[in-house]
Every structure is written in C-alpha cells, then in structure tokens.
Amino acid sequence: MAASSKYFHDLKIYLQQSANYEGKFSLGKAVQFHILNTLSQALIEVFEKGKHADRMIDKYMRVNKNWTAEDRSFFAEAVYGIIRHKRNLEFIAESEQLWLVIGAYLVTKNLKPVSRPEFRNIDTAKVQSRMKAQKPAAIEHSFPDWLFELGQKEFAADWPAIMQSLNKEPEIFLRTNTLKTNIEKLIKDLKAEKIETIKIKSSVTLPDGLHLKIRKNVFATQASKNGEFEMQDAGSQSIAALLQVQPGQHVVDACAGSGGKSLHLASLMQNEGKIVAMDIHDWKLQDLKQRAARAGATILQTKLIDSPKVIQRLENTFDRVLIDSPCSGLGVLRRNPDTKWKLNPEQIVTVCELQKDILSRYSGMCKSGGTMVYATCSILKRENEEQVKWFLGSAAGKNWSLVSEHRIWPHIHGFDGFYAAVLKKAK
Helix, strand or coil, X not given: CCHHHHHHHHHHHHHHHCCCCCCCCCCCCECCHHHHHHHHHHHHHHHHHCCCHHHXXXXXXXXXXXXXXHHHHHHHHHHHHHHHCXXXXXXXXXXXXXXXXXXXXXXXXXXXXXXXXXXXXXXXXXXXXXXXXXXXXXXXXXXXXXXXXXXXXXXXXXXXXXXXXXXXXCCCEEEECCCXXXXXXXXXXXXXXXXXXXXXXXXXXXXXXXXECCCCCHHHCHHHHCCCEEECCHHHHHHHHHHCCCCCCEEEECCCCCCHHHHHHHHHXXXXXXXXXXXXXXXXXXXXXXHHHHXXXXXEEEEECCCHHHHHCCCCCEEEEEXXXXXXXXXXXXXXXXXXXXXXXXXXXHHHHHHHHHHHHHHHHEEEEEEEEEEECCCCHHHCHHHHHHHHCCCCCCCEEEXXXXXXXXXXXXXXXXXXXXXXXXX
C-alpha cells in the first residue's frame, strides 16, 4: 500500500479526537471500566475481524462523545500500545486472553486494574517480575516468528534496532505548503495558536518540513483551514523532490492514494504545468480533490484507473512519473502496527508480483528522456532494490537506466522507512 492516505487519515483522527490534551494519562490512577470495555471491543475488531486500528479509534471516539481529552488520549494510546506490544504483553500476562493482556498493559503503565471480575487473575507483582524477565527477541519486540526470522535474515545485526524503532510511537511532521506560505511564517502562525514546531533536523534535506514538538490538534488552527500545511511524515516528504520537477512539466502520480505527494509536487512546480493523480480507489481521489482545493493546487487533476486501457492511452505522455507502489507497509509499522499481525508471507509474494506488473505497465507513461521514481514504504529488498534490478532486466525496462537509489531507515533517520529509485528513460 502507499503510505500517504492511511498515514494522513490515521494521525488526523488521533489529533482531532484527542483535542488539545498535551499530557499522558495520569499514572497510578484506575481507568474507568467503561473505557476499558470499549478498548476491549476495539481490539477484538482489530485482532479477530481484521479492522484497521485507526478506524476503530475513530468509530468508538465518535460514539463516546462525552469522554474527556484525557479519556481519549488513554484510549488511543492503549489501542496502539497493545497492538504494538501484543506478543510481549501476552508473555507478561502468561495468557492470550484479551482482558488479561489489557490488565498487563495497565500494570506496565503503572495504572491500576479496576476491581472487576475480568481482572481477578491479575497478579501485579508477578506481572512486574515478568516485565523484567529475559525472553526471546521475537517476543521482546512483539513480532510474529515468520516476520522476525525474515528480518533477521535480511538485516542481521541491524534487525533489533529496526524492530525497536518500528515499535516507537510516531512523531508528527508537517510539510509547509509553499503555494500559500513559507516555513518561517508558518512557524509564527502556528506559534500564535500555541502550536510549537521546529524545523526538521536530519541528514535528509527537507526544506519545508516541521516537527510538531507536542501533540496538539493542528487541524483546528487557522493555518490548517487556510491550507498552509499538510501532515506528512518526514520520510515521505523526501520522495517528491527526487523527481526534480520543473514548472510547466506534465507529471503523473500513478498510485496517488489521497495525494500527499501529488500536493507536494504541485508546490515544487509552483502551480505551473499539469499533475495527473491516479488511483484504483475513487474515494481516495475524491479526498484528494478536497485537499487540493484547500491547498490551492490548481494544476492537479484526478483520474480513476478502472481498466488497463486508462494506462495504455497515456503512453509516452509525461515528463515525470511517480510510482508510489503498493507494498507490504513494513516501513510504517509505527503508524500502522496492526499490519504486522495481519500480514503473511503469501501476501508479500502477491504484492511483489503486483509491483512487477505496475512497473512494467506504468513506466510506459513516461516520455523518452523522462524520469521515473519508484518508491515504497517497505524496508524489504525484494520490494525495492530487487524489483528495480528485475525491471531493468525486463523487456519493459530495456530503455531505462538507474540514476540513484535512496533509503530512509527508521532506526537511522528516525522517520518512517522508505525506499526510492530514480530511473532515466533513454531519448
């Protein structure tokens, strides 16, 4: 999957529903049982019914409109926290029974399990002891065995640091919409509304990126209503610039989702030229239209891919092609931790075949002499370097050459994991 749309939806829900609560939930207190019961319901939908965690947070917060900001903060953090650390919590609880796992989570956060039958088998002292116990790395980092072994084989000594990084709570980053403002003014505008931001400090060049110092509902600000920024992970912000677009060019974002990178391209092109944002899901494109209107991205058009002919008709049309390919999403587990419990080896094989098909067909939309960027939010070589190598050796890739490859690593850069390859088509 492309990261943009789910990433935007996920964090927007979290910040809007948590309002302006700046702290953590109070340590040492007992959480009200009705909140814990709702937590249990949400987790059942994620673990047993395959629902997306962010959608469940949104669903239950909308139902419980009387919750305080602190209640909302606890609920959102607990949903993500239990999903992230599910296997470790099961070890600590000595049970896969959900209520005991929730009880163990409360103890790890120094919160008191309320006096209820559901928690009668929780031995706080024993849980605290097992928190400190030695355990296998796959359990310590809460990864399924098959994925742990895959990562160990591919990343060797780096794998523990990668797992630890992917289990962290995600930071929040903004990208300045230079069609509406500049980064210095945006910092001041947000500060005037008590939103503290700093420029992103990284070896990766991100001239328009800001780091939100404290979680607040930035979507309630006038700057948001004016379209002065987009919420976009720092790693994701690095991709569009690799196309080296120029004003006046014709560009296609071929797997656009709800369009974070399309909007970035519009800014980089100074709203001159043409951008076609394409996707197989019409609802994502409808979302993009609304975002583009707010951002003032007037050069952006949308096109639904509802048959192979849509791609065929656009052969040799664009100066630049961005393929933000569907993928396993293993680079964005900190934002979508439920992925590691839903994914299986067969799905990775399937998505790799899809990537080959997309590269083979979508690359034809590029003009001779043009540039294409192939990107994923996966950390696996088989979805990245190996796919590019395969493409260059295929019939579809015979007129292409590799210009450069780029990696964003969660454990090195502190952002979501991304890969991007810049390719040039012969004249």
